[in-house]
């Protein structure tokens with residue numbers, strides 16, 4: 641059964657937040673396979689603002705473009721501890737890939753990541769391990785913003801989602817976001833997200849490949865599609 645609810649981008653973007661109008665934006669690359677679109681990037685910033693997330697976890701760093709986007713829009717840049725954890729592969733040994741994921745992983749391993757250029761790069765902790773070997777136990781209930789965008793083969797998406805749910809802070813506003821929902825390359829990923837029964841609504845933002853759930857946030861804007 642499909643549990644995912646379609647929303648227009650404006651339904652998310654019109655949720656009130658108390659942040660200044662200004663955002664720091666990095667235009668995603670034109671040939672952006674493996675990266676986010678402009679609308680997806682703006683949607684992530686909005687989710688960051690409405691959850692007021694203090695701790696962020698990203699499955700799949702790739703070129704570090706989204707890591708940089710989140711870092712530059714992070715509200716408490718005076719923090720000295722790492723606040724953004726981002727995980728990627730150290731090598732491709734023993735990892736199963738589908739579609740162009742292997743190519744992206746090879747690019748990722750040799751790339752100088754964009755967040756390194758930020759003056760706040762000390763706030764990012766890079767984790768290098770296969771997500772199936774990653775132990776979430778030191779991070780239970782720690783993160784308010786978790787972005788699942790690593791390996792798109794369904795057993796990895798399931799693994800990353802289960803770890804994301806365990807790491808999501810249940811006592812504060814928060815979100816888990818999945819990329820590549822409705823991608824023609826990953827139909828099993830879409831079916832998996834549609835079948836999730838996690839006690840939270842899952843929304844798909846039309847004209848994007850983002851699906852997300854929320855905790856501790858008023859969802860009335862998202863329920864009234866005009």
Ligand SMILES: C[S@@+](CC[C@H](N)C(=O)[O-])C[C@H]1O[C@@H](n2cnc3c(N)ncnc32)[C@H](O)[C@@H]1O
Nearest residue numbers: 674700702706728729745748770771789790791
């Ligand atoms: C689509 S890219 C991530 C894009 C990035 N989130 C962004 O918005 O720019 C997917 C990344 O997942 C990584 N990856 C693939 N399999 C993985 C695994 N088993 N564990 C951890 N990372 C993995 C790849 O190396 C690649 O960098």
